[in-house]
Every structure is written in structure tokens, then in C-alpha cells.
Amino acid sequence: MFSNYLKVAVRNLLRHKVYSAINILSLALGMAGCMGIMIFIRFVLSTDNFHERGDRIYRVISILTSERQSPMHTPSVSGPIGPSMMNDYPEVENYTRFIWQWHSTARYNGKWIDLEKSVCTDPSIFEVFSFKLIIGNPKTALREPNSIVLTETTAETIFGDEEPLGKILYFPDAGDFKVTGIMEDVPVNSLMGFHYLMPIDKKRFNWIEEYGRIGLVTYVLLKEGADPGNLESKFPAFSKKYFAEDADKIAYYLQPMKDILLRSGHISGEAPMALLLCLISALALLILVIACVNYMNLSTARAAYRAREVGMRKVFGAGRMHLVRQFLGESIIQALVAMLLVVCVIELALPVCDDMFKMPLELDWVLYLGFIAIAMFAGILAGSYPALVLSSFQPLRVLKGISKTGSRGLLLRRILVVTQLAFSVFLIVCALLISRQVNYLLKQDMGFDKEQVVTIPMTDRIRSQYETIRQELLRIPSITGVTASSSKFGGINQIVAYDFEGRNPEDSWNASFMSIDYDFVPFYGLELTQGRNFSRDFATDPGQGYIINEALAKKLGWDSAVGKGFGIRGGMGTVIGVLKDFNYASLQSKIQPLILQLSPGDFGTLSLRITQDNTQGTLKLVEGIWSRYELNRPFKYTFLDEDIVRMYQPVKIGSWVAGAASFLAVFIACMGLLGLISFSAQERSKEIGIRKVLGASVTNILLLLSREYLVLIGIAVLIAWPMAWFAFNLFLQNFAYRVEIGLVPFILGGLIVLVIAASTVSYQAVKAAIADPVESLRYE
Amino acid sequence: MIKTVDLCKVYTTEEVETTALNNVNVEVSQGEFVAVMGPSGCGKSTLLNLLGLLDQPTSGQLHLNGLEVSRYSERQRAALRKASLGFVFQSFNLIDELTVYENVELPLLYLRTKAGERRKRVGEVLDQMEITHRRNHFPQQLSGGQQQRVAVARAVISKPKLILADEPTGNLDSAHGDEVMSLLLNLNQSGTTIVMVTHSVHYAEYAHRTVHLLDGRVVTENVREVLGV
Secondary structure (H helix, E strand, O other): OHHHHHHHHHHHHHHOHHHHHHHHHHHHHHHHHHHHHHHHHHHHHOOOOOOOOHHHEEEEEEEEEEOOEEEEEEOEEEOOHHHHHHHHOOOEEEEEEEEEEOOEEEEEOOEEEEEOOEEEEOOOHHHHOOOOEEEOOOOOOOOOOOEEEEEHHHHHHHHOOOOOOOOEEEEOOOEEEEEEEEEOOOOOOOOOOOOEEEEOOOOOOOOOOOOOOEEEEEEEEEOOOOOHHHHHOOHHHHHHHHHHHHHHHEEEEEEEHHHOOOOOOOEOOOOOHHHHHHHHHHHHHHHHHHHHHHHHHHHHHOHHHHHHHHHHHHHOOOOHHHHHHHHHHHHHHHHHHHHHHHHHHHHHHHHHHHHHHOOOOOOOHHHHHHHHHHHHHHHHHHHHHHHHHHHOOOHHHHHOOOOOOHHHHHHHHHHHHHHHHHHHHHHHHHHHHHHHHHHHHHHOOOOOOOOOEEEEEOOHHHHHOHHHHHHHHHOOOOEEEEEEEOOOOOOOOOEEEEEEOOOOOOOOEEEEEEEEOOOHHHHOOOOEEEEOOOOOOOOOHHHHEEEEEHHHHHHOOOOOOOOOEEEEOOOOEEEEEEEOOOOOOOOOOOOOOEEEEEOHHHOOEEEEEEOOOOHHHHHHHHHHHHHHHOOOOOOOOEEHHHHHHHHOHHHHHHHHHHHHHHHHHHHHHHHHHHHHHHHHHHHOHHHHHHHHHOOOOHHHHHHHHHHHHHHHHHHHHHHHHHHHHHHHHHHHOOOOOOOOOOOHHHHHHHHHHHHHHHHHHHHHHHHHHOOOHHHHHHOO | OEEEEEEEEEEEOOOOEEEEEEEEOOEEOOOOEEEEEOOOOOOHHHHHHHHOOOOOOOEEEEEEOOEEOOOOOHHHHHHHHHHHEEEEEOOOOOOOOOOHHHHHHHHHHHOOOOHHHHHHHHHHHHHHOOOHHHOOOOHHHOOHHHHHHHHHHHHHOOOOOEEEEEOOOOOOOHHHHHHHHHHHHHHHHOOOEEEEEOOOHHHHOOOOEEEEEEOOEEEEEOHHHHHOO
């Protein structure tokens, strides 16, 4: 029986090539999204699963509580936490601590080499995690404070074919380091993608033994059979022991290693990966459903072609279930063919993906099983409704030639088409709206002048010679301004506790902090609403003068802030000016309180404003000055406006994903429309023939065939608009600064679908309308 | 073998009620060859569809092999159809996607006959119908007469006790029509009961007797006797 079904299925596929192609291609496109997501999720789930003791490794998370803020979960803890836990609790077998360093430059043989992120850690890293040393002894490699362990690729980049062991690398911030080990590269599916390891040097990190300073990540390895819950129950006592009266402000718990990637949404600074994956999967699933709807529509519309077969099978004794099985089988076969197509494309795309994103994705049997499951699901979903409709035919009726599905089937088909189109319009409008929001953020007046600004990270030498260098830079005609600050806009991550007159000594108050020089305020075009800028005329300005922003003045309830007593880091001075609020961070968040102080010792970023002409020439001149003062560090710069664009990259990716999804959805929906209209043109060919014989024009016929679809597109647009409006409003909740929603994206989104769908429909309709009527009538 | 008692079939649409059969009482014995005749719309095909369990009567009784089957469910009727009935239609109703061999084999698949047995029986029947040389062709590659021979082969493959033929020669020229009628006659002579609807007096003469219908009623039975033929 199965082979009989298979034969009929294959012969039907080959006989109606256009419809088969539409069905298979729609299913393939719909399944491609799901299959792609499946590969990605499998890759994500494999994150850090290569550590042999992974099920016993936990990250220590601290919950910091203060009266004015909701509790903050952070993986950043103080240095002695790991050693103390190991000391106090027999359950803890080992620990290792990570101090991340994001970017550095090293010199070897007089050449500067840029190195990406690295970790200062304990020698126990090789006992806790399963990183493998190729050369060197894991027990001793990180014992000396000036030792360094490189990954294979990093060693190759620096030394080429030379033997790396024992070679000396010079780091401007930390001095000379001797290579004591080479380790395998950290797998791509690890959250710890460091390029080299250094020991935690107590001299460099002099805060490492203070309980009060947080700043490193601690992983603990529990003994076999140890109960993490039981251990956590002892942590309140731990806080009490080491933090005395502050114990109620700090609490600890253990996060299993396998939860770090997916279940860290509540942890400060970490992305809600699980939520994101769910959202993308839901999107992929919706597109698959759209593709399945195509199959349902086309199969039920064309049911008449199979009616006689169904009738005869029933006459010869087939039960309804026989037929349901047969038609489900056919849809599953088409879904499997579609799956094979997608697998071929994926096989071709994976190497490209590896090259572009450094993601060595691979197809294995688990994924193949998953693909088959997706194909089965798509086949069953797509085939279920047609199978029910076709198997319900009464043999007598179909043998008499009455096989139309009737008005109910037609209504359902219309509902399905409207759903598909509405979803397409919804996605397009969302994509347009998100990109509008991104553009809005980029064009938004941030309250400071970001054009033509070059920022250069400062070194100790540059900092110490700042005034001289500033004068030299200003002598270059194409440089119109020079200033320095502790960090650049968008990158302020320094939070300080501040003091002010009238503060309740019990309370602690925190705000963002930036150290600036005299020229910073005019350089960036910042506006003072009260008081004055820092001035060289006032000897007390450096160190004791403070400029705050309006947000801070408002928080403190100061209408007139100038002259009020204010200080940070234990010192006390006065507020000399209040700046009009400007967006020093991402526009996603509201403007937070900010303190500006004149303290040249904190400078970390040099900002230059240059004229538009001959940018490269200007930068060459700047590099010339740089290299006269700084021999140990290469000259590096970025453009501020580009940095700001980078800040919105995640939102841009969101808009890109919505755009790609809407393209797929529109494409699939239009293929379905193409199938339906060509079928209806075929079915009505006799009617069209008669109408043409009686004098109908091509336009009349065109309207006759496409009117119904135009109405359906219209209904879809009307349904999609409020949905998109609602969804985008939800999305906007994430932003402190929101674009006016406006009508344009809605009208544009509707028009795009209308034009694409209408041209699809008209193409077929025109073909039918200009056909020779004699042809269609002859065969009737 | 067949006995109908006051068999009625009324088709109801939203606006019209049409009585297709009105208190029809017919009996067909085992081994008989009965022709059903009458003008278009008299209810011939309706009667045949009721006898073939393709449709349910509005009222009255239908006895098949001593069983009253008029109220059987679709499932029971399907079971009975595949076990003991064979059908031949005017428009052949072969499945376009299946070859001659596969079309003939189809009823055996639903009877779950073993593959070896299927091959043997399909081979025999194709030989009997003299279309073995066309076994791998598709229906649209055959002449009308050949298609109807395939349809007859498909009707007899399950060795049914009763074959219901609805104008089996209606779409055929006289040479092919004669061929098909002699096939049916052969089957009848070997013991199969046949009820055949026809417009043709010529082909009705192949039957043992003829039932005449007019406006849904039996007007005469055994035309040959009435006319003194």
C-alpha cells in the first residue's frame, strides 16, 4: 500500500510541476528559518560543554542591595571571596578568578601587536576548567607574576615559526612577560574567548585582597556529590563573617556554569539570551506556518483534480483513515524534499558562515534528526487540512463530478490568505518602524557636537605631557579644538559615591563621573544653565570645583546649585556650574546624574576636532606628534560619530532580522497567491472564454480575476496595522527617546505588500485575459 | 441475492425536493444478469448507486445476501463494498497516476492481499481481459475500449459476487462495446451476478431480463416477455 501511495505522490508531483515547485519552494523557505535557528541553538547550547567538570563548576553571583535601588545581581565580586569560600567550606574543591582585559598592545622585536581580550587569573584555571596546555606545565605556567600563557593562534601571530617558549613580550601597562606556556585555542563555543592568560599580580591589582572592592569574576569547583543548595544556605553567615555591618547589603549565590549563557537575563550587563532565542524561534515558526498555509490553500483549491481518485479509492473500499494517511504522506514527502533542498543550501552556506562569523557550525545526526522532525511537523501541519477535506469527499458526489469544496472551503482559504498577507504587512511595518527608531536615535541631538571628532586613548606619557601636546596639536591648522577627559561619550562606566551638604550619613549616593579639562565644555558645545565652566583663573577649580548636570541638581532638589557644598572620594568642594542635560550614554536610557571634575590625573581620552578636508593628512600629523612623546604605544584613534553608531548595533540587527523575516514572509505569501490565481484562472478559463466572446476587454477580465485578491490584500493591511502599532509601542518601551510613530511606515508597508502581491496576481490574470478564447472553449 | 422493498430516494436541496426513486421493489437472484433501462433522469443510476452501497436510501429496505444493509454506516458499507462488489462506470474512472497493472491491483491492496497472490491474480485477470501487453501503460495512453477492459479487470479482481455496471458501453464505439459486453457475459456465465444500467436495447439483450424505470418507478419487468421477443 505504501509503495502505491508513494508512486501516486511522486507521479502527481511530476505531473503538476508548477504547483509542486510552489509547494516545495514555500515549504523550503519556511523550513529554512527553523532549520537555521535549530543549528544556531544547538551551537549555543554547546557553549562551554567541553569542560570535563562543567557540572560541578559554578559562578559566584553577588546581590548588592541599597535603599535607593532595586537589588543588583552581578558576577563581579571581591578578590578574597574565592579563597575564603575554599577555606571555609569543605564542599569547595577549588576556585579560579578572572580579571578580564578587553584590549591591549604588546611589543615583540620592536613591533607592536594588537591583542584582543585576555584574562588575569589563578594558576588553578587549568584544574577547574578543561583548557589544555600544549607546551608548558599547567602547575607552574602561571606561578611567576611576569609569566604569560598564549593560545596557539596568538603565539603564531606574534612569533610566526619561532619557538615561543621563553620569549619576552613587553606590555606598556605591565612591563615584560615571559612566555611560559602555549595552550589550545579556546573553542569558539566558549564564553571565555581569551587570547592569553596572565597571573593575577598583587602589585598590579593592589585591591585584590580587599573585601570592599569588587571587580573580578570567581568560579568555584564543588567536590563530587556536594549540594550547591546546601552550600548556598551557608552564605548569609559568610556575608556576616566578612562584611560585618554591611552584611545585609551583600548576598551570594551560585550560578551553574551551564546556565550562564541562557539564564543570565537578570544579571547586570548580561543579555537575556533565552528570551532572544525564543523570540527568533517564534518568528521562524510563524514563517513556517505561513509556508504551510500555502500548501493548504493550493491543495484544497486543487482538490477537484484528486476527487475522482478519492472517489474510486472509496468505491474499492478505502476508509477515510486510508486517505488521510495517503494525503499526509504526500505532504510529508514534499516537506522532506524541501528539507533536502535546504540541507544542500546549508551545506554550501556553512563554510561561508565559518569564514564570516568564525562560527564552525556543523551538521551532525542530532541536527539531521531535528531537520526530519521539522519536515514531519511541516508536512503534517501543511497536509492536515487538505487531507481532511479530500478524504471527506463522498464517492457518489465526486463520481458525478460534484467536487468543489463549497463556500466553507473558499471562506477558509480566504481567511488563510488574509492571515498570510497580514503577517507580511505586520513584519514589513515593524522592520520599517525599527529602522526609523534607529535613524531617529542616530540623528537625535544628543546635546553635544559629535561631528568631526577624533578620540584617541591616552597613555601615561601622553597624559603627563598633555598640556604641551595640546599646544602642539592646536598649531596644526586643520585641528580646531583639543580637549581631554577620563572617558569618551557613550563609554562612561565610572560610578562614584558622592557627598553633599545636608546628606544623611547613613545614605550612600552614586552617580556617573567624568574628569574633564578646561576646554571640554566649549569643545563639545555643552550648555551651562547655571554658574560657569572650569577656568584657569580659579586656582581651586582643579580638585575642588564640580560641574553637575541638571538631572543631578534635580535629584538633590537644588534649584540653585552653584555654591553648594559637594564632593567625591572623601574630598569636599563646591558646585560651580550646572550643565543642561545631554546624552552622555545610549539614548536607550534616560539621562542619569553626572558629575564633572577637573582632574588631569584621570584623563584617558584625547578628543580632537578636525576640519573635513584632508582627514588622513591631519591624522598623519597627529601621529607624528604622538610618536615623539610615546614610543611604547602605537597611535590609535576612532571617530566619535562612528562609535555612537556602533552603540546601536544590536537594535540595527533587530531591524535587519525583522526585515529578512518580512522578505521571506512576503515572498512565500506571494508564491501562494501566484498558485491560487493561476489555478483560479485555469478553473475559470471557460468563463473567461465566454466573456471574451461576448465582448469583455482584457481590463474587464483582469479586474474579474484580481478583484477578490485586491480586497483580501486590503483586509490584510487593515488587520496588520493595529497589530504593528501595538507591537512597536511595546518595543519602544525599551527606549527613553522614542520616534514619533507617524503614518509613513504603515502606508509604505501596506503599499509594498499591495504592489508586490498585486503584480503577482495581475501577471497571471493578464496571461489568462489575453489567452485565445477559442482554446479554452474548444476543450469544454 | 438482492431484494429491495419500497426503496425510495429523495434528493433535497434548499429549494427543490426531487424524488429519484419511488417505492421500488426489485429482486435479483444469484447468477442473474439484469439490465436496467429507462429514459434519462428516470432513476437508473440512483438505483445502481443504492445497490452498490455508494448512497443511502431515504426510506425502504435493501437486502443484500439476506442482510438488511440500508442503514449501514459508511464504514460497514465500505467493508461490504470491498468484499463483495465490483463496479464498472461509463467514464471508466481509472486513476490517471496509476498504470494499468496498478489500477487493477488497487482493490486487492485495500483487501490486504499478499504481494505474491496479488501479482498472480492481476496477471491472470489481465490475461483474461487480453491487456497484459498494456500493463505498464497509463490510462491516458489507452483507447476507450482498452480503458473499459481495465475497468472491468479492476471490477473482477477481487472476485466479487455482484458486479454493478453503469452504462459500461456508453463511451465506446460498437466494436469496443461488443467486446466489453462479451466480457461481462463471460463473467456472468462463470457465476457472477451482474446488474447493468444501459440506454441500449441491443446491449440489454445480453441480460436475462430487463427492469424498466420511469420517473423513479418500476414500470415493467422483463421487457422481452412483455414485447413477446
